[in-house]
Amino acid sequence: MAHGPATLSDGLGKYISRWVFTTNHKDIGTLYLWFSFAMFILGGAFAMVIRAELFQPGMQLIKPEFFNQMTTMHGLVMVFGAIMPAFVGLANWLIPMMIGAPDMALPRMNNLSFWILPFAFSILVSTLFMEGGGPNFGWTFYAPLSTTYAPDTVNYFIFGVHIMGASSIMGSINIIATVMNMRAPGMTYMKMPLFVWTWVITAFLLVAVMPVLAGAVTMMLMDINFGTSFFDAAGGGDPVLFQHVFWFFGHPEVYIIILPAFGVVSQIIPTFSRKPLFGYSSMVYATAAIAFLSFVVWAHHMFTVGMPIAGELYFMYATMLIAVPTGVKVFNWITTMYKGSLTFETPMLFSIAFVILFTFGGFTGMMLSIAAADMQYHDTYFVVAHFHYVMVAGAVFSGTAAVYYWLPKWCGKMYDETMGKVQFWIAFIGFNIAFMPQHFLGLAGMPRRYADYGLQFADWNMVSSIGAFMYGGAQILFLYNVIRTIGWGKPTDDPKVWEGAEGLEWTVPTPAPYHTFATPPEVK
Amino acid sequence: MSADSKNPLLLAKLVALAAAMFMFAIFVLPPLYDLFCEITGIGGKTDSAYTAVAVEVDRSRDIEVQFVATNNATMPWDFYPVEERVIVHPGEAREVVFYAHNRTSNDMLGQAIPNVLPNNAADYFHKTECFCFNNQPLAAGESAELALVFIVDPDLPASVNTVTLSYTMFDITDRTKVQVSQVQ
Numbered sequence: 001m002a003h004g005p006a007t008l009s010d011g012l013g014k015y016i017s018r019w020v021f022t023t024n025h026k027d028i029g030t031l032y033l034w035f036s037f038a039m040f041i042l043g044g045a046f047a048m049v050i051r052a053e054l055f056q057p058g059m060q061l062i063k064p065e066f067f068n069q070m071t072t073m074h075g076l077v078m079v080f081g082a083i084m085p086a087f088v089g090l091a092n093w094l095i096p097m098m099i100g101a102p103d104m105a106l107p108r109m110n111n112l113s114f115w116i117l118p119f120a121f122s123i124l125v126s127t128l129f130m131e132g133g134g135p136n137f138g139w140t141f142y143a144p145l146s147t148t149y150a151p152d153t154v155n156y157f158i159f160g161v162h163i164m165g166a167s168s169i170m171g172s173i174n175i176i177a178t179v180m181n182m183r184a185p186g187m188t189y190m191k192m193p194l195f196v197w198t199w200v201i202t203a204f205l206l207v208a209v210m211p212v213l214a215g216a217v218t219m220m221l222m223d224i225n226f227g228t229s230f231f232d233a234a235g236g237g238d239p240v241l242f243q244h245v246f247w248f249f250g251h252p253e254v255y256i257i258i259l260p261a262f263g264v265v266s267q268i269i270p271t272f273s274r275k276p277l278f279g280y281s282s283m284v285y286a287t288a289a290i291a292f293l294s295f296v297v298w299a300h301h302m303f304t305v306g307m308p309i310a311g312e313l314y315f316m317y318a319t320m321l322i323a324v325p326t327g328v329k330v331f332n333w334i335t336t337m338y339k340g341s342l343t344f345e346t347p348m349l350f351s352i353a354f355v356i357l358f359t360f361g362g363f364t365g366m367m368l369s370i371a372a373a374d375m376q377y378h379d380t381y382f383v384v385a386h387f388h389y390v391m392v393a394g395a396v397f398s399g400t401a402a403v404y405y406w407l408p409k410w411c412g413k414m415y416d417e418t419m420g421k422v423q424f425w426i427a428f429i430g431f432n433i434a435f436m437p438q439h440f441l442g443l444a445g446m447p448r449r450y451a452d453y454g455l456q457f458a459d460w461n462m463v464s465s466i467g468a469f470m471y472g473g474a475q476i477l478f479l480y481n482v483i484r485t486i487g488w489g490k491p492t493d494d495p496k497v498w499e500g501a502e503g504l505e506w507t508v509p510t511p512a513p514y515h516t517f518a519t520p521p522e523v524k
Numbered sequence: 525m526s527a528d529s530k531n532p533l534l535l536a537k538l539v540a541l542a543a544a545m546f547m548f549a550i551f552v553l554p555p556l557y558d559l560f561c562e563i564t565g566i567g568g569k570t571d572s573a574y575t576a577v578a579v580e581v582d583r584s585r586d587i588e589v590q591f592v593a594t595n596n597a598t599m600p601w602d603f604y605p606v607e608e609r610v611i612v613h614p615g616e617a618r619e620v621v622f623y624a625h626n627r628t629s630n631d632m633l634g635q636a637i638p639n640v641l642p643n644n645a646a647d648y649f650h651k652t653e654c655f656c657f658n659n660q661p662l663a664a665g666e667s668a669e670l671a672l673v674f675i676v677d678p679d680l681p682a683s684v685n686t687v688t689l690s691y692t693m694f695d696i697t698d699r700t701k702v703q704v705s706q707v708q
Binding site: 105106148169173176177181207208209210211212213214215216218219230233234235236238241244245248305308420 | 530531534535538539541542543544545546547548549552553554557558561564566596605635637643692694695696
């Protein structure tokens with residue numbers, strides 16, 4: 001093949017050049033996915049350190065200073081390194097194939113947006129080996145903890161965040177340009193698969209709020225190094241301003257993470273229900289509504305900061321309003337399954353678990369949105385449990401489902417179904433053992449982000465740690481299953497792979513050729 | 525129009541959006557936040573130096589003004605109000621004194637940041653003279669009496685009978701670059 005991708009048999013140099021200089025959306029998608037999985041393992045290792053230390057009360061394994069670095073790095077690596085790049089990887093692989101485009105609209109920028117990421121995370125992770133240690137102020141890096149009281153390495157952290165932000169913005173611009181300009185003839189907006197819809201809305205959220213995060217860390221940088229006082233009360237600034245700026249980014253960020261997950265599940269559930277998605281247009285409008293509302297509810301993260309009662313009430317009701325479009329989505333998924341001829345392959349299992357556990361996490365979110373009750377829940381393990389139900393059982397479960405669902409299309413080989421199901425049940429049970437007890441701990445008053453705890457919390461913490469180790473083990477099985485599939489999986493050349501699958505990506509041959517839709521398909 | 529010719533324009537628009545949001549975060553949000561706090565009185569920030577205007581003293585109202593002094597973080601000074609509370613009539617100027625003592629063997633620079641509670645009283649608490657308008661240098665072992673002259677505005681909402689003025693003393697010895705004089 002004259003223009004095919006270089007393989008290892010062409011020599012190592014050519015093979016490495018292929019990946020470094022690639023502008024192919026499938027190659028870049030693959031790079032994103034592997035990178036995010038590596039970060040997932042790294043962030044998971046940090047989590048294992050945290051749960052090992054919390055296995056018993058008292059200090060056993062690590063020093064409290066290192067514990068703080070572990071909680072901070074776990075959050076940062078998982079949010080910015082694992083979940084976000086995983087969905088960008090899926091977008092790269094799937095969006096051109098789903099809308100009948102030959103590639104992404106801006107392929108060179110696509111290459112750049114991936115290849116700066118490893119540098120960002122090398123810079124971030126290298127701080128762990130520096131004098132003073134890595135960032136230790138929590139993934140929300142509230143000032144003045146992250147300015148006046150931060151270790152000197154905070155400047156590396158800030159630089160790393162800037163690069164990640166640039167990467168996300170470039171990736172998003174590319175997705176928007178691809179979807180707006182590269183759709184096949186006849187592929188109107190309201191015919192786009194829901195995964196494409198959720199991603200284009202997410203991309204707009206990213207372009208709007210990643211610069212705000214960049215602004216927040218830039219202000220930190222100036223406070224630390226150039227004597228400004230954005231967040232320093234001694235110079236007339238206000239630390240509460242930091243929280244407002246951060247959460248103005250941070251709340252849309254949680255939807256940036258979950259909206260593509262909604263999209264994935266909206267592709268998978270119809271396939272294994274053998275019915276079209278129920279309420280397609282209401283799904284689109286609900287996604288847009290959630291994205292809009294995400295901009296006007298940020299202060300519900302800071303009810304305890306001292307707000308006027310009118311502010312608390314506004315943010316409380318606005319937050320509760322988000323349950324309406326989210327409820328529309330959940331009911332649409334359930335209705336899609338209703339009277340469908342269901343089968344329970346691994347992607348479907350993860351998707352159903354997503355719907356159940358994400359809804360559960362949504363309900364604890366409703367509890368947290370009640371301003372008066374939040375005074376008690378704030379900064380306890382109840383919050384930790386809540387956001388792991390939506391981040392892990394939400395985003396990570398749907399990412400896992402997506403990999404199992406599209407992996408046969410990508411590499412032309414079937415994964416081991418039994419191993420997939422075993423992995424699902426270990427992950428599902430382990431996840432619930434790990435995080436369900438954290439609700440109880442939080443309601444009983446255990447604060448988050450501490451290396452030690454009172455004896456009354458000992459039992460549930462031990463249970464939680466055992467669950468966390470189980471969940472961690474399931475990911476090793478996942479990695480093995482994926483490698484085994486790519487290496488020795490049972491070959492398949494059925495373009496549809498799944499008999500119930502619908503969409504343009506299932507019309508190209510399996511495995512998907514290096515270049516697809518060089519001539520656009522006609523969409524009726 | 526083909527995708528190739530549409531892409532540069534869309535790219536320019538989206539880059540402009542991202543740049544605008546960055547500018548918004550740095551140049552618009554902080555002033556907007558300050559403005560919001562000033563209008564609503566949230567945050568308890570007081571105005572800068574007030575020029576007294578002749579008003580009739582409202583002897584029918586007694587307002588209790590309480591004083592709180594706190595040291596920020598590792599600030600080692602002794603810092604407290606000489607009188608913890610005074611009763612004033614709206615419209616009358618009153619002088620009170622805070623005591624500060626640098627117990628260390630180093631020359632230091634402090635900056636007091638005021639805060640007024642309740643929030644709706646912040647706009648009606650005027651300071652004609654205040655040590656907080658400048659930073660306070662204290663040599664090693666030195667002590668000082670820091671003066672404050674204030675007037676409670678007669679327009680103070682009728683629901684407010686007690687006003688609490690708190691000062692937090694920050695150690696700004698190492699922060700010579702800060703333009704502390706601009707702070708009230």
